[in-house]
Amino acid sequence: MSLIHSFKLVLAPPHPAGKPFLVAGAVVAVVGLALPYTAARIIGVLAFLFVLFCFYFFRDPERVLPADDTAVVAPADGHVVSVMQVAPPAELEIGAEPRWRVAIFLSVLDVHVNRMPVAAQVTKIAYHKGQFVNASLDKASDKNERNALALRLPDGRTMAVVQIAGLIARRILCHAREGASFAAGERFGIIRFGSRTDLYLPPGIVPVVRVGQTMVGGETVLAHL
Missing domain, CATH: 2.70.70.10 (Glucose Permease (Domain IIA))
Incomplete structure (x- = not known):
């Protein structure tokens, strides 16, 4: 597998089923990082990491079928x-x-x-x-x-x-x-x-x-x- 193909696999657009998790995680991350409190910022960082994980988990790459009708x-x-x-x-x-x-x-x-x-x-x-x-x-x-x-x-x-x-x-x-x-x-x-x-x-x-x-x-x- 080439490096370019590996990047395309990891960075593939997310499946629609991941949208609720991505939106919720992004909101918590933005709010948490914006507040001037240590605990809030820790939560914000964790939420940001959660968003990155969801992007990876829900990735939905295109696939190419084999040239074989059977x-x-x-x-x-x-x-x-x-x-x-x-x-x-x-x-x-x-x-x-x-x-x-x-x-x-x-x-x-x-x-x-x-x-x-x-x-x-x-x-x-x-x-x-x-x-x-x-x-x-x-x-x-x-x-x-x-x-x-x-x-x-x-x-x-x-x-x-x-x-x-x-x-x-x-x-x-x-x-x-x-x-x-x-x-x-x-x-x-x-x-x-x-x-x-x-x-x-x-x-x-x-x-x-x-x-x-x-x-x-x-x-x-x-x-x-």
């Missing part, structure tokens, strides 16, 4: 913590047959924007309340708060992508709606402050990634249809 791209940045065959979430009603699932853990340092893995239509969205255990653990797929999307490909096959809250993350945002169609790599949501994204491939499709591999949302190829 590619299934990563729905999130992060690293792979699990590759195994399991049944998709029952609430999506896309069958109980085990299929390959790739689980991606997002630390607070990763880009947290979620992207569509393929061109598909959202057929069902199911929100499930749950716990907030460490998202890197395998049990997070079943135990944690999650938002699951069932996807139908143009050829009729089904997939699923699941946004999962983590130990720190407490807010899953999804602007996708049932019946809406998305292009591959298109943004559909974000999870605030550390999380996990699971991708359930169509039956019979085998992933081409391994545990520990680093993912770039919208660019890294996870499988081929």
